[in-house]
Amino acid sequence: MMQRDSVFKITMLLPLFILAGYFLLLVGSQSAFFNFSVFMEQLSRANVLSAIALSLVAATCSSAIAIGIAIPSAYALARFNFPGKRLVDTFIDLPMVLTPIALGTLILMAWNTAFGQFLANFGLTLPFTLAGVILAQFTVVVAISVRMLKATFEQVNPRQEQVARLLGCTAFGSFIHVTLPLARRGILAAIILTWARAIGEFGATVMVAGTAKGQTATLPSSIYLAMSMADLPQAVTLVVILIVISLLVLFGVRMALERKR
Amino acid sequence: MIRIEKLISRRGAFCLGPIDLDFRGSSYLTILGPSGSGKTLFLETCMGLITPESGRVWLDGKDVTDIAPEQRHISYLPQDLTLFPHLSVRDNILFGARRRQLQKALVESRLANLLDLLEMHHIIDRTDVATLSGGEKQRVAMARALLPEPRLLFLDEPFSALDATIKRQLQVKLREINQQLGVTILHVTHDQEEAFLLGEQLAVMINGQIRQVGPRDDIYYRPATLDVARFLRNQNIFDLTIKEILPDGSLRLENDICLVAPGHAGATPGEQLATGIRSEEVVVIRPNKPIGPELQENLFHATIVDILIFGGTQTLCVRLNDSGVTVNAELPNCAMRDLGYAIGDALQVCLRKRSLWTIPLDAGAVTRKVHDD
Numbered sequence: 292m293m294q295r296d297s298v299f300k301i302t303m304l305l306p307l308f309i310l311a312g313y314f315l316l317l318v319g320s321q322s323a324f325f326n327f328s329v330f331m332e333q334l335s336r337a338n339v340l341s342a343i344a345l346s347l348v349a350a351t352c353s354s355a356i357a358i359g360i361a362i363p364s365a366y367a368l369a370r371f372n373f374p375g376k377r378l379v380d381t382f383i384d385l386p387m388v389l390t391p392i393a394l395g396t397l398i399l400m401a402w403n404t405a406f407g408q409f410l411a412n413f414g415l416t417l418p419f420t421l422a423g424v425i426l427a428q429f430t431v432v433v434a435i436s437v438r439m440l441k442a443t444f445e446q447v448n449p450r451q452e453q454v455a456r457l458l459g460c461t462a463f464g465s466f467i468h469v470t471l472p473l474a475r476r477g478i479l480a481a482i483i484l485t486w487a488r489a490i491g492e493f494g495a496t497v498m499v500a501g502t503a504k505g506q507t508a509t510l511p512s513s514i515y516l517a518m519s520m521a522d523l524p525q526a527v528t529l530v531v532i533l534i535v536i537s538l539l540v541l542f543g544v545r546m547a548l549e550r551k552r
Numbered sequence: 553m554i555r556i557e558k559l560i561s562r563r564g565a566f567c568l569g570p571i572d573l574d575f576r577g578s579s580y581l582t583i584l585g586p587s588g589s590g591k592t593l594f595l596e597t598c599m600g601l602i603t604p605e606s607g608r609v610w611l612d613g614k615d616v617t618d619i620a621p622e623q624r625h626i627s628y629l630p631q632d633l634t635l636f637p638h639l640s641v642r643d644n645i646l647f648g649a650r651r652r653q654l655q656k657a658l659v660e661s662r663l664a665n666l667l668d669l670l671e672m673h674h675i676i677d678r679t680d681v682a683t684l685s686g687g688e689k690q691r692v693a694m695a696r697a698l699l700p701e702p703r704l705l706f707l708d709e710p711f712s713a714l715d716a717t718i719k720r721q722l723q724v725k726l727r728e729i730n731q732q733l734g735v736t737i738l739h740v741t742h743d744q745e746e747a748f749l750l751g752e753q754l755a756v757m758i759n760g761q762i763r764q765v766g767p768r769d770d771i772y773y774r775p776a777t778l779d780v781a782r783f784l785r786n787q788n789i790f791d792l793t794i795k796e797i798l799p800d801g802s803l804r805l806e807n808d809i810c811l812v813a814p815g816h817a818g819a820t821p822g823e824q825l826a827t828g829i830r831s832e833e834v835v836v837i838r839p840n841k842p843i844g845p846e847l848q849e850n851l852f853h854a855t856i857v858d859i860l861i862f863g864g865t866q867t868l869c870v871r872l873n874d875s876g877v878t879v880n881a882e883l884p885n886c887a888m889r890d891l892g893y894a895i896g897d898a899l900q901v902c903l904r905k906r907s908l909w910t911i912p913l914d915a916g917a918v919t920r921k922v923h924d925d
Binding site for chain 2: 475
C-alpha cells in the first residue's frame with residue numbers, strides 16, 4: 292500500500308520537477324549573455340526606459356479598462372439568465388482562441404470602416420499611438436478577465452445577496468456591500484493576471500500600433516527588435532527586466548490565492 | 553397578516569401553486585412539508601426574491617407583489633444562515649441597521665436587548681464568524697434578522713443543521729422571541745415536531761400545493777387528504793366502505809375490518825373512505841381487564857407480531873385475530889416496562905371512535921393518486 296502511494300507521488304512529482312528544471316534552464320541560460328555593467332548601461336538608454344514606461348502605462352490602462360468592463364459582464368453571466376446567454380458567453384471567449392496576430396488584424400480592419408473613420412474624426416487613431424497599444428492589449432486580455440471573474444462571482448453564494456436585500460440593500464447596494472467584498476480576492480487575482488498578460492502582449496500590439504522606438508515599442512516588441520538586429524545585450528537586458536516584473540506579479544498572484552484559501 | 557392569492561411560481565420544471573392562503577389572527581405560522589415540496593420557493597416568492605408567474609402577495613393588508621424585497625420589511629433566516637464571512641459578529645448584526653440608516657442610539661439599545669435575549673454577550677466582539685459554533689452562528693443570524701425590527705420574520709428550516717440539544721434550546725428561545733418582541737413569524741420546516749411545537753397555525757405543503765391549513769390539532773388529528781395523513785406518519789390507514797349510517801350519525805364501515813367512525817356531512821352508504829388512527833391513539837388493553845363503555849366499540853382481539861423500540865416510545869405491531877389486519881400502537885417506554893409485553897402475547901386493542909378520521913376517497917384526483925402510491 293505504502294509502496295503504491297510512493298509510486299503515485301513520484302508519478303505526479305516527476306513532471307513537475309522536469310517542468311521547473313526546464314524553466315530554470317531557460318532563465319539560467321541567459322546568464323552567459325548577461326553582464327551587469329552592460330545591463331546598467333542599457334537601463335540608462337532612452338529607448339529602453341521608454342519601452343519600460345510605455346509597457347507599464349499601457350498594461351495598467353488596458354487592464355484597468357478590461358477589469359472595469361469585465362466585473363459587470365462577468366457578474367451578468369454568473370447571475371442572470373437572458374436570451375442568447377450561451378452565445379454571448381461563447382463569443383466573449385473569442386480572443387482566447389484567436390492568435391493575437393489575428394486579433395490585431397481584426398482591430399485594424401474594424402478601424403478601417405465607417406466606425407473607425409468616425410472615431411478618427413475625434414483624433415482617436417491607432418497606428419503608432421498609445422491608444423493603439425492599449426486597445427490591442429485590452430482586446431487580448433478582457434476575455435481572460437471575464438472568465439476569471441465569472442468563476443469568482445459564481446463562487447459567491449447568491450443567498451448572501453438575497454439576505455442583504457432583505458436587510459435593506461438595493462440590488463446595487465448588495466453588490467457593493469456583499470458581493471464585491473466576498474469576491475475581492477478573486478478580483479485581485481484577476482487584476483494581477485490580466486495585467487501580467489497585458490504587459491507581455493506582443494502580436495496584437497505590433498499589428499495595431501507598430502514598433503516605433505520611443506513611441507509604441509513596448510518591452511516585448513523591443514526584445515523582438517533587439518533580436519532582429521542581433522543586439523543581444525539589449526535583448527537580454529529587456530528579457531531580465533520582463534522576468535523580474537513577471538516574477539513579482541506571479542508572486543503576487545500566489546500570495547492572493549493562498550490568502551483566499 | 554399574510555394573504556396569498558392564486559400564487560404560481562416556477563423554478564425550472566417545478567411549479568409551485570396555485571396557492572391561496574390567509575393567515576390572520578396568529579403570530580406564528582408554520583408551513584410543514586417534505587423536502588422538495590416547494591417551501592423555500594414559496595418563501596422566496598413571498599419575499600420578492602423570485603417574481604411569481606401570477607398571483608398576489610399581501611403583507612399587513614398591503615399588496616407587496618410588485619415591491620422590491622428591501623421595501624417589504626421582512627427579515628429572513630435561511631437554512632444555511634449565510635452570515636457575511638467578511639464581517640465581524642458585530643458588523644453582521646448591525647448590517648441591516650446600517651443599510652436602513654437607523655439612529656445610533658436606537659440601534660445600540662436594540663442591540664443590548666438582543667444580546668440579553670439571545671445570551672450572546674460573549675461572542676459579540678469576535679472578528680471572525682468562522683470561529684463560531686453552529687448554535688452561536690444561529691444566534692448571530694437571528695440577532696441580525698431581528699435588529700431592524702422587521703414586520704415579519706421568515707425562517708427557512710433554521711435549525712436543520714443543529715444537534716438535538718441546541719435545536720431544542722433555540723426552539724424554546726424562538727417562542728420567547730415571538731412573544732417578547734411581537735414579531736410575526738412564518739416558519740417553514742420538514743420537522744413535524746418543530747412545526748407542532750412552534751406553530752399556532754399550520755399549513756401542510758406537498759408537491760407545491762397547500763393541502764391543508766388550520767390549527768395544530770386539526771392538522772394532527774384530522775388530516776384533510778391521504779398524502780397529509782401519510783406525511784404526518786399516520787400508520788394505521790384502512791380503505792373502507794360505508795355500510796350504514798347509524799341513528800347518531802356515526803358510520804358503520806366495512807371491508808377488511810369493521811369500524812364505527814364519526815360521521816360527516818354528505819356521507820352516503822356505499823361511499824368509499826380512507827379511515828385512519830394515529831398509533832399513539834390506539835388503546836392497548838390487557839386480557840381480562842375490565843373495559844369501560846367508551847372502549848366497547850371498535851374493540852379487537854390481537855396478537856403482538858413485532859415490537860419496535862424508539863428513543864422514548866415503543867411501537868407494538870399487532871395482528872387483529874379476526875381479520876389479519878396489522879395495527880400499530882405506540883406506547884411510552886414506562887408503560888411498556890409496566891406491561892412487559894413480548895412478541896406473541898395476546899391483548900386487545902381499541903380504535904376509539906373519537907380518534908378516527910375519515911377522508912372520502914372520491915374527494916379528488918390528488919387524494920386518490922397519493923393513496924395509490
